[in-house]
Amino acid sequence: MTADQGVPGRPLLNRRLAEFGTTIFAEMSALAVRTGAINLGQGFPDTDGPEAVREAAVRALRDGRGNQYPPGPGIPELRTAVAAHQRRWYGQLGLDPDPETEVLVTAGATEAITAALLALLEPGDEVIALEPYYDSYAAAIAMAGGTRVPVTLRPSPSEGGAQGEGTFRLDLDELRDAVTDRTRLILLNTPHNPTGTVLSRDELAAIAELCVERGLLAVTDEVYEHLVYEGEHIPIASFPGMRERTVTISSAGKAFSFTGWKVGWVTSTPELVSAVRSAKQFLTYVSAGPFQYAVAEALALPDSYYTQLREDLRAQRDLLSEGLAEAGFGVFRAPGTYFVTTDIRPLGESSGIDFCLALPERCGVVAVPTQVFYDHEAAGAPFVRFAFCKQQDVLADAVRRLKGAPG
Numbered sequence: 001m002t003a004d005q006g007v008p009g010r011p012l013l014n015r016r017l018a019e020f021g022t023t024i025f026a027e028m029s030a031l032a033v034r035t036g037a038i039n040l041g042q043g044f045p046d047t048d049g050p051e052a053v054r055e056a057a058v059r060a061l062r063d064g065r066g067n068q069y070p071p072g073p074g075i076p077e078l079r080t081a082v083a084a085h086q087r088r089w090y091g092q093l094g095l096d097p098d099p100e101t102e103v104l105v106t107a108g109a110t111e112a113i114t115a116a117l118l119a120l121l122e123p124g125d126e127v128i129a130l131e132p133y134y135d136s137y138a139a140a141i142a143m144a145g146g147t148r149v150p151v152t153l154r155p156s157p158s159e160g161g162a163q164g165e166g167t168f169r170l171d172l173d174e175l176r177d178a179v180t181d182r183t184r185l186i187l188l189n190t191p192h193n194p195t196g197t198v199l200s201r202d203e204l205a206a207i208a209e210l211c212v213e214r215g216l217l218a219v220t221d222e223v224y225e226h227l228v229y230e231g232e233h234i235p236i237a238s239f240p241g242m243r244e245r246t247v248t249i250s251s252a253g254k255a256f257s258f259t260g261w262k263v264g265w266v267t268s269t270p271e272l273v274s275a276v277r278s279a280k281q282f283l284t285y286v287s288a289g290p291f292q293y294a295v296a297e298a299l300a301l302p303d304s305y306y307t308q309l310r311e312d313l314r315a316q317r318d319l320l321s322e323g324l325a326e327a328g329f330g331v332f333r334a335p336g337t338y339f340v341t342t343d344i345r346p347l348g349e350s351s352g353i354d355f356c357l358a359l360p361e362r363c364g365v366v367a368v369p370t371q372v373f374y375d376h377e378a379a380g381a382p383f384v385r386f387a388f389c390k391q392q393d394v395l396a397d398a399v400r401r402l403k404g405a406p407g
Contacts, residue, residue, distance in 0.1 A: 016142045023135055024372045028356065037360035038398045040320075040386045041368045043193070043338045046394060049257035050301065057261075057294035066289025072281055074105025074265070074292060081296040082265045089225075093238035101270040104277050107287040108262035109223045109251040113187075114140040115280035116219045116247045116266065121146040125184035130170065132373030132380055134193050134221070146184070150375040151175050153195055155332065155343075167333045168195040168341070172206050179210065185217035186210075188236060191224035191336025194370055194385040198231040198335040208239035217272075218246045223264075226255045226306050229314045230335040237268075244269050247276060252295040254338070255309070257389075261291040313338070313388070316395055320388040323399030329384075338389040341370060345382045352384045363401040 011018065025042045032039035048054060060066050066075065073079060076099070083099040097103055106112040113136065121127065123145035129137050131150035141148045153168040175186075186207065190199040199207075211218055218236055225233045237246040251264035266276050321340050325331045330343030349355045352369030360366050367384045374380035388395060 016145065017139065020139050020142070024368055025135075028366050028368055031357075031360055032366040035360040035364065035366075037364045037366045038390075038394060038401070039366045040388075040390065040395075040398055041356075041366040043254075043387045043389060044259045045257040045389045046391055047257065050298070050305065053256055053258070053294050053298040053301075056297045057290050060290035060293040065293050066291070068289070070105075070286050070289040070292060072286060073277065074103065075289075075296070077296040078105055078263075078265075078292045078299075079103040081299040082267065085299045086267055090235055090238060093235065094243070095235060095238055095267075097267045098270075102267055102273055104266040104273050104280065105292060106249075106264040106266060106280055107284040108253065109221055109249050109264040110136050111262075111280065111283055112249040112251075112264045112266050112276070113137065113219065113221060114143065115283055116249070116276045117141055117144040117146065117187075118279040119275040120144075120217060120219070120247075120272075121184055124182065126180060126182045127185055127187055128175065128178050128183060129187040130189065130192065131375060132194055132370050132383075133187075134189065135373060137187055137189075138375075141187075147182070148375070149178050149183070151178050152374070152376055152379055153192070153197055154379075167335060168192075168197045170197075170199065170203055172203065175207070176210060179214050179216070183214065183216060185219055187219050187221070189221040191222075191228055191233065193224065193337050194339050194368070194373055195332070195341050196334030196337045196339055198228055198233065200231065201234055204234055204236050205239055208236055208242045211245060212241040216245070218242065220246060220248050222248060222250045223254050224337045225250055227310060227313060227338065228336040229310065229317065230333070233336070244272075247272050252291075252298060255306075256295070256298045258291075258294075261288055261295070263288050263291050263295045316388045316390065316392060319392060320386060320395050320399065323395070324386065324402065327399065327402040329402075334388075338387050340386045340388055342384050342386065343382055344384055350382055352381055356384060363404060365398050365401050 028041035079099040082103045083097045086095045117140045121144040125146045126149050127141050127146045128149045156169040157166040237248050247268045253259035321331050328347050330346050332341045334340050352371050356369045367386050370383035371380040
């Protein structure tokens with residue numbers, strides 16, 4: 001029996017999820033394994049994070065800390081560490097959460113986003129999301145019964161630049177026009193996956209003003225907050241009128257290169273944290289007990305750790321970006337994140353999906369077609385995303401293969 005056959009007389013899969021199949025990341029990673037290609041598709045590092053953090057997890061396991069159910073909101077040590085992290089990096093902007101009532105630990109940022117949308121949306125509520133968007137956003141909105149309203153980040157060439165140079169920018173007028181009486185919240189992601197865009201202070205201020213003016217909530221995915229190479233990361237919760245209407249989400253995976261641990265967190269007002277927890281407790285309930293202790297120690301690493309991480313990734317970004325440009329791709333700047341977006345039209349190609357499906361056989365490299373992150377598919381058709389969170393020798397090998405690929 002297939003999902004289309006019905007039991008009885010109706011599909012097995014509910015209509016809210018009918019448009020969602022296996023994620024593009026699973027498909028392309030499986031293709032990498034099948035072909036032996038270098039996987040620059042999925043955004044996970046190919047090396048572990050700090051040894052001291054890994055040993056902290058081992059120590060917690062051996063000491064029996066977290067091997068049973070941890071507290072529902074997260075262990076006190078981690079909630080305290082998250083609050084201290086926010087105060088350390090953004091206290092000068094007015095962010096100083098109470099670890100007892102304003103911090104919630106989740107199974108990664110994905111669960112945090114899903115729980116927030118399940119908690120805050122009523123069926124039919126509209127959610128504005130910046131496309132291209134991470135694929136779980138669309139699924140989470142659907143599961144909550146919401147309606148997604150995409151606002152497209154558009155390529156903005158640098159002055160005098162050739163096709164593919166520049167970055168992706170938000171049209172604030174288009175954003176304002178997207179708000180209706182049914183809009184409940186804006187789902188933000190900055191630094192932005194997949195384009196690498198980092199929203200500026202002026203852009204965030206305009207979004208904040210719009211939220212306050214129209215009475216909107218903001219759910220903001222900030223998992224790449226420490227991976228900014230140009231510009232600065234500013235939490236939108238720090239803008240006037242936004243603290244009481246913003247759910248801020250981040251996680252340990254990207255900052256410490258332990259993506260498999262799935263430790264994330266929510267910070268917000270007691271009322272909003274309580275709302276998100278009401279949904280979260282019926283998803284995973286709790287998770288990652290021993291890893292929570294390790295992440296608590298990781299968040300206290302010195303500034304030099306974060307600086308070195310950022311500089312290492314900047315060098316990897318530059319290596320891959322320059323190699324892709326030399327291979328004939330149009331390359332967009334990546335002010336943040338793990339990813340470089342490219343334009344394949346200079347190669348004589350027009351479909352990112354067809355290109356990515358053929359690429360492993362052509363040259364032994366896997367990438368992700370950005371089109372799958374768009375509702376307006378035509379807008380994303382010529383763009384392909386490559387991940388640079390890999391060792392330099394792996395990136396250099398990928399560049400050699402791409403340069404040698406037959407046309």
